[in-house]
Each structure stands twice: as structure tokens, then as C-alpha cells.
Amino acid sequence: MRRTFTLLTFTLLSTLGFSQEKISFVLQGQIFSTESDTLRLYQNLGGENIEVASIPIDKEGFFQKEVSVAHKDYYVLNLEDNQGVNIIVEGTADTIKVYGDGSNFLNHSNIVGSPSSSALLEFLRVNTEYKAKLDSANRYLQANPTKKSEIQKQFQSTYQTFMGQRQGYIKEYGNSPALIGVVPSVNVDQEFELYEEIVAQLNASFGESPTVQRIVKEFAVNKEKRLASMPLAPGAEVKEISLPNPEGEILNLSDYKGKVVLIDFWAAWCGPCRRENPNVVNLYNKYNKEGFEVFSVSLDKDKTKWLAAIEQDGLVWDAHVSDLKGWSSAAGRDYNVSSIPFTVLIDREGKVIGTNLRGEGLADKLQSIFE
Numbered sequence: 222m223r224r225t226f227t228l229l230t231f232t233l234l235s236t237l238g239f240s241q242e243k244i245s246f247v248l249q250g251q252i253f254s255t256e257s258d259t260l261r262l263y264q265n266l267g268g269e270n271i272e273v274a275s276i277p278i279d280k281e282g283f284f285q286k287e288v289s290v291a292h293k294d295y296y297v298l299n300l301e302d303n304q305g306v307n308i309i310v311e312g313t314a315d316t317i318k319v320y321g322d323g324s325n326f327l328n329h330s331n332i333v334g335s336p337s338s339s340a341l342l343e344f345l346r347v348n349t350e351y352k353a354k355l356d357s358a359n360r361y362l363q364a365n366p367t368k369k370s371e372i373q374k375q376f377q378s379t380y381q382t383f384m385g386q387r388q389g390y391i392k393e394y395g396n397s398p399a400l401i402g403v404v405p406s407v408n409v410d411q412e413f414e415l416y417e418e419i420v421a422q423l424n425a426s427f428g429e430s431p432t433v434q435r436i437v438k439e440f441a442v443n444k445e446k447r448l449a450s451m452p453l454a455p456g457a458e459v460k461e462i463s464l465p466n467p468e469g470e471i472l473n474l475s476d477y478k479g480k481v482v483l484i485d486f487w488a489a490w491c492g493p494c495r496r497e498n499p500n501v502v503n504l505y506n507k508y509n510k511e512g513f514e515v516f517s518v519s520l521d522k523d524k525t526k527w528l529a530a531i532e533q534d535g536l537v538w539d540a541h542v543s544d545l546k547g548w549s550s551a552a553g554r555d556y557n558v559s560s561i562p563f564t565v566l567i568d569r570e571g572k573v574i575g576t577n578l579r580g581e582g583l584a585d586k587l588q589s590i591f592e
Contacts, residue, residue: 244293247316248276248308249285250333255323257301260284262308264296266431282323294430295401306330307345309337309398311427340399344390348406351383391419398427404436409443416440453556453565457573459484462518462552464542467528472516472542479569480514481590483583486553486563488520489530494562497579498534504587505538511591512569518552519543520561 248262255278262274273296274288290296293312298319299305304326308317314334321330328346332339358376362369387403394400400423407416420440423433448457462474462484474484485501487494505515515538521527522545531541544550550558556565566574566586578586 243289243291244310244312245287245289246310246314247285247287248274248298248319249316250283250319250321252278252282252284252300252319252321252323252326255282255300255302257323259301261299261301262288262290262296263299263305264290264292264294292429292431293427295398295432300326306332307338307341308332309335309341311335311337311398337394337397337399340390340394340397341402344387344399344402347383347386347390348402351379351406354379395422396426398423398430398433400426401432401436413447417444453573453576455573455575458571459565459567459573460555462516462542462555464518464544464550464552466540466542467524467531472540474516475571477514477516477540478571480512481508481569481574481587482514482516482567483578484556484565484567485515485517486520486556486558486561487517488547488561489523489526490521491561495530495534497562498536500580500583502535502537504584508587508591509538513587513591514538514540516540517542518550519545520547520550520553520558521545522547 248260252260258278260276260278261272262276263270264273265271273290274286276284276286276288278284290310293310296308296310297305298308300323302323304323306319306321306326308319317335317338318333319330320333327342327349330342332342354376358372358379362372365372387406391400391403400419404416404419404423407419409416417440420436424437427433428437448454451457452460459474463471466472474482483501483504487498489495501515505513507513515536517531517536517538517540519527519541521530521543524543524545527543527545530536542552544552552558556563562579563576564578564583565576566578566583568574574590575586
């Protein structure tokens, strides 16, 4: 029968066929107030909770055993009633000591000889307490939906306190395997940059861990999904634009591959666009010989006014295109343009560098690329 852990557990990347020297250490300590006569050390590999050691407990609750494991990784030391604590095996400790009250192992236990394990345990307690308060608030909200504003206001201080505790923990343990404790508390959709930072730090500090390897792979999948849902996110490959120029010839954005290109959505009737045009002209003149191009997509409907604005503003580059459909422009729809001016700067491979770069922001970015 597969056990269900009550503490932080992780589905690990299978390491079948991966051989390395065994890591040996001594597990010892004392557990009070428990009817269990055995402690079991588990690792989760390939979705299966694998027992890697069984440690007998004597009548006074003492235990001691030399344990060998295959990986530097995260393990769970469980009583037979499924109460347990997380142990981080880094291969640096000869002895890890665990003392605790078996009636409440999470809140009344102490780990000696593994600072990372001790730090992780402390944060898990904080996180567990916060989650209990959050669940309680959500239950109360479900029962009293008309009090939503009041409940949210009351819970705000609890939320801010936890965020402060989490930030302090990240700062203190940024280079420790214990940082893994914050991963379940991160909202991937709303805190993706923090998520990315934590994964990178874990990979740098404990990349040999199968758990961290799994988290890195999971992050790559999540990032790919995020880029797919955000077509103009940095690093995303932009969609093709194929529209007629003033002479009716079809110009393709892909024709400019190999150049750094500013895709500039604008219109003759757009005041902010016209005020930004001199800056774009200056930057074009400055960096064109270095490989900078402008691909102007007009959301005009009146061809005469479009051409007049090109002439009046001195937009000397060749790539001017428009289907003269205004906000119904095919390119505008593909790029989710809802206001102009709107720009997308892409690299020589056609991947997004940034969006809505204008003025000094655009100048600084181009300077960093070409100078």
C-alpha cells in the first residue's frame, strides 16, 4: 500500500540507470509519545514512494542506524501513522539527529546536524499555519459571500505577514537546498519571475538532486506554456506579417530576418504616434548600418493621409505596410493591438526582445544591442 505523506512531498524524476557512489550517514534521535516501533525513510522516484531505510525505535523512543542512500536529495522520515519530517541529504553530515513528539511531529520536532533540514522544517511550519488560516478564511467566505470585502480586508494583514516571512526566508536561504520549501507557496501565474528565480537558485545550489532536476524540467514546461499563452513575451517567436506596401507589393516581416527589427503599429491620425516618430527616425539613422530596421504597420483607412504622414514625418525606411482596414487590420488582430503607438522589438532570429519600447527606453535598449 502506498503511503500518503502529510508533509511536503515531491514527485521526483526517475533516475533508473543512473549510478553513483552511495551516501552513508547515521540517523539517530528520540521520539516521544508514539506507539510506532519503526521509523521509515522514503524517497519518491518516478511517482513511487520508495522505502530506502527502516529504523527500529526502542521502548524509550530512541533510535540509531547507519543509512545509505543513492542520491543527494530530499527524503521524508515517517512514523508508522504517517507523521513525518523532511530530511535533506547533502552528503556533508556524518550524523543527523531527530528529536520529536510523535503526537505532533511537525510542530514539536528538532533536527540537529543538518541546518538545511532544520530551516526547511521551520518554513514548513510557517507555511502550514498560513495555509490553515487561508483555508479557514475561504470556508468562512463560502458561508458568508456577502462579507467578501470585510473578510479580505481582515485577512490582508495575515497575507502581508506571510509574504514578509517568505521574502525573508528566500533572502536568507537563497543558496541553500532548503529554498525548495517556498516552491509550493509561489503562484506560478502571478509570480512567474519569482518562480523562475527560485528554480535557478535551486538548480545552482542543489542541481544533483533528482527532485531539483524534476522541478527544473517542470519549470521548462511551464515556461513553454506561458510563452504560448503570451505570444509577445520575451523570447517568443513573432507571427508573420504579410501586407501590401503603398505600391501594392506584399512585404513580409520574415524578409528582414537577420536584422533587429522594430515592428511599429501606428496611424496618421494618432497624435502620440506622430510625436514619437522623430525619435524612431533618429534611432533608425543611428543604427541602420549596424543592422536595425523599422517595419511600420499602419492602422489607417485613408491611403492619402497615410502617405502624407510618411512624407511629413520623414519616415525614410522602406518597410511601410497596411491593409487600410484600421482596427480590423489582420496584423493588428494577430498582435492583439488595442492601442497605438504599439511596438515590438525583435532580434535577428525573429524573437521578441520587448514590447512598447519608446523614447528613452527604446534608445537604451538599442544602445545595449549595438554599442
